[in-house]
Amino acid sequence: MFLTTEYIDILNILNEEAILLDYTTPSSKYRDDLLKKYDKKLQINKNLNRSLISFQANKNEPFYRWFKFKEGFSTSFVKYILDTFGNPFTGQTILDPFSGIGTTLTTSIENGYNAIGIELLSPGILATKARIAAKKVEVRKLKTNIKKLLNLNFENENVPKHYFFNHLNITQGAFPEKTELAIANACYFINTQCFDEDVKILLKFAISSILEDVSFTRKDGQYLRWDYRSNRVLKSNFNKGIIYTFTSRLAEKLNIISSDIELYNRNTENDNYFKLIQGSCLYKLHDIPSNTIDLVITSPPYCNRYDYTRTYALELAFDGIDNKVIKNLRQTLLSATVENKSKFLELEKFYTSIGKKEIFKEVITSFYNQSALKEVMRNLYLNKKKLNNKNIPNMVINYFFEMSFVIKELARVLKPNGKIIMVNDNVRYNGDEIPVDLILSEFAEAFELNTDIIWVLEKGKGNSSQQMGVHGRKELRKCIYVWSK
Ligand SMILES: C[S@@+](CC[C@H](N)C(=O)[O-])C[C@H]1O[C@@H](n2cnc3c(N)ncnc32)[C@H](O)[C@@H]1O
Numbered sequence: 001m002f003l004t005t006e007y008i009d010i011l012n013i014l015n016e017e018a019i020l021l022d023y024t025t026p027s028s029k030y031r032d033d034l035l036k037k038y039d040k041k042l043q044i045n046k047n048l049n050r051s052l053i054s055f056q057a058n059k060n061e062p063f064y065r066w067f068k069f070k071e072g073f074s075t076s077f078v079k080y081i082l083d084t085f086g087n088p089f090t091g092q093t094i095l096d097p098f099s100g101i102g103t104t105l106t107t108s109i110e111n112g113y114n115a116i117g118i119e120l121l122s123p124g125i126l127a128t129k130a131r132i133a134a135k136k137v138e139v140r141k142l143k144t145n146i147k148k149l150l151n152l153n154f155e156n157e158n159v160p161k162h163y164f165f166n167h168l169n170i171t172q173g174a175f176p177e178k179t180e181l182a183i184a185n186a187c188y189f190i191n192t193q194c195f196d197e198d199v200k201i202l203l204k205f206a207i208s209s210i211l212e213d214v215s216f217t218r219k220d221g222q223y224l225r226w227d228y229r230s231n232r233v234l235k236s237n238f239n240k241g242i243i244y245t246f247t248s249r250l251a252e253k254l255n256i257i258s259s260d261i262e263l264y265n266r267n268t269e270n271d272n273y274f275k276l277i278q279g280s281c282l283y284k285l286h287d288i289p290s291n292t293i294d295l296v297i298t299s300p301p302y303c304n305r306y307d308y309t310r311t312y313a314l315e316l317a318f319d320g321i322d323n324k325v326i327k328n329l330r331q332t333l334l335s336a337t338v339e340n341k342s343k344f345l346e347l348e349k350f351y352t353s354i355g356k357k358e359i360f361k362e363v364i365t366s367f368y369n370q371s372a373l374k375e376v377m378r379n380l381y382l383n384k385k386k387l388n389n390k391n392i393p394n395m396v397i398n399y400f401f402e403m404s405f406v407i408k409e410l411a412r413v414l415k416p417n418g419k420i421i422m423v424n425d426n427v428r429y430n431g432d433e434i435p436v437d438l439i440l441s442e443f444a445e446a447f448e449l450n451t452d453i454i455w456v457l458e459k460g461k462g463n464s465s466q467q468m469g470v471h472g473r474k475e476l477r478k479c480i481y482v483w484s485k
């Protein structure tokens with residue numbers, strides 16, 4: 001690949017020697033300067049706290065009790081943001097470029113806004129579609145189909161092969177044999193005997209949402225953890241507790257789903273505009289016209305090594321994704337794991353192909369001018385041997401590199417006076433805090449956004465904010481950034 005000298009220069013930021021040569025100043029100088037710059041903007045918001053904004057706050061709410069997605073927002077958080085910054089029933093459009101299970105989207109639509117979401121992974125897409133279907137499905141049809149499904153002979157061996165669970169290497173052996181057969185029978189039924197699109201989505205979603213419960217695995221941070229009862233050779237004797245039978249769990253889940261739907265279903269199509277786009281927001285944002293979005297409410301992946309494709313491997317495999325596709329998806333995710341490779345050339349190619357090379361250059365320049373980030377990188381490279389994975393520096397640089405493109409595109413699609421509300425956590429590697437909130441706010445300002453405020457969430461239990469100070473040396477800041485155009 002031919003690279004012009006200006007790009008070779010920029011690529012140097014990915015090169016540790018260049019960073020070591022450039023920076024010989026004390027190791028936190030640039031971050032301290034940044035903290036001073038944003039000192040007055042960092043403010044505790046007493047109306048919000050960690051559990052209120054996260055999925056935990058939803059635990060017993062309809063829909064949320066259908067599926068555990070602990071990376072999600074709570075509806076009350078989205079409602080709070082809409083009440084604070086939105087203007088309902090005036091045709092305003094809300095965008096979430098990392099829409100997950102669609103909390104921003106459904107809450108916005110229900111409260112009188114249009115909504116656009118972008119999400120890469122199918123479990124989030126299916127969950128969002130199920131939430132939409134739940135509001136408009138014909139309850140009678142749903143109940144009839146549930147009854148038929150639950151009366152099925154789940155031990156019928158006469159199921160065409162392609163209805164069987166299509167395992168990935170990392171899910172192989174995740175279910176007892178009887179469960180595999182039962183899943184195949186349920187899928188066969190949905191595909192051949194169910195004729196209503198909303199009902200199909202809800203039944204498929206019900207199965208997807210019980211996969212973990214009926215498997216030998218448990219979602220556990222970065223990986224699926226395997227129970228001792230599986231056929232896998234394991235180092236530990238992990239016991240996940242009850243492994244449910246497919247039929248009992250499905251019956252329970254469908255009961256919950258249909259009773260929630262009976263209470264909340266309006267059986268109407270909502271008039272508000274709604275669009276759900278599957279793909280990477282690094283590319284899909286480009287399809288949204290400039291100056292059309294009133295409010296962005298989002299939470300990107302955090303720079304914390306969390307891998308959505310491993311945590312949601314069962315649900316992805318259920319959607320028919322194979323080993324090759326999952327590998328690609330892992331690379332397409334916003335870089336936040338040590339496995340992610342640089343998307344530099346890919347993004348360069350993309351912006352060139354759409355005739356917007358000047359945007360690529362602008363982003364690269366502001367990225368290259370971020371001193372605190374270079375300082376973070378320098379420290380990481382200097383202490384590379386002490387890190388528990390040698391790819392952490394690459395992950396960090398890739399994360400910020402990609403986020404700078406996301407922010408640039410969000411700034412473009414936002415209407416003048418529009419706002420971006422972003423939830424994100426700071427991270428720490430080797431004891432060195434990375435002020436993700438401040439670095440990203442500097443990127444935002446480079447793209448002509450204004451940092452109105454950075455709401456800091458109060459510290460966890462037992463640590464009063466007075467004791468630890470707003471800038472919390474010990475506990476990492478969890479923040480909500482408010483940027484405006
Ligand atoms: C923190 S979660 C957002 C959860 C969301 N706020 C909700 O309430 O469900 C981040 C989401 O970003 C998605 N994601 C990661 N990389 C992406 C990309 N390049 N494009 C679009 N979505 C991506 C992940 O699959 C995940 O669902």
